[in-house]
Amino acid sequence: MTGSDLIRQARSASIGTLPKSPRKNTAVIACIDARIEPNRILGGDQGDFHVIRNGGGLVTDDALRSLMVSQYYGTSRVVVMMHTDCAAMAYPAVAEKARLEDETGQLIDFDLHPFGDLETELRRGVARLQDTPFLPYRDDIKGVIYEVETGRVRTVVE
Numbered sequence: 001m002t003g004s005d006l007i008r009q010a011r012s013a014s015i016g017t018l019p020k021s022p023r024k025n026t027a028v029i030a031c032i033d034a035r036i037e038p039n040r041i042l043g044g045d046q047g048d049f050h051v052i053r054n055g056g057g058l059v060t061d062d063a064l065r066s067l068m069v070s071q072y073y074g075t076s077r078v079v080v081m082m083h084t085d086c087a088a089m090a091y092p093a094v095a096e097k098a099r100l101e102d103e104t105g106q107l108i109d110f111d112l113h114p115f116g117d118l119e120t121e122l123r124r125g126v127a128r129l130q131d132t133p134f135l136p137y138r139d140d141i142k143g144v145i146y147e148v149e150t151g152r153v154r155t156v157v158e
């Protein structure tokens with residue numbers, strides 16, 4: 001199946017009645033993992049959350065940029081959601097960086113964000129958000145781990 005096949009099969013429905021600002025005033029930072037559906041996990045629906053995704057659900061520069069946009073448009077709460085059995089955590093970033101630079105002859109000039117422990121990385125990410133002066137709303141930032149084996153959401157940072 002090609003990208004064009006996927007687009008031909010696309011279903012669409014009008015979302016014009018949904019408010020542009022999320023109904024639950026919340027932004028979720030989550031992993032790209034196809035199994036992870038933040039809306040379903042947090043009991044929400046389409047239009048309820050801003051969802052910012054990257055490999056790992058990490059608080060990267062770009063996640064922070066998106067969160068700044070999100071708060072400008074009405075969110076005031078943040079949930080950083082990482083998960084067990086995360087492929088991004090197993091991704092050999094250091095070795096891949098060296099291999100790709102060697103193979104292409106070009107330097108990767110951006111951070112591949114290797115991380116080796118979920119809770120440590122989650123606490124680091126939440127602390128970064130709490131410490132940044134660029135977010136107007138920093139009082140309600142939660143860090144959670146979604147356990148793919150049980151479906152349980154465990155709060156790590158309250």
Ligand SMILES: [Zn+2]
Binds near residue numbers: 032055056057089
């Ligand atoms: Zn993941």
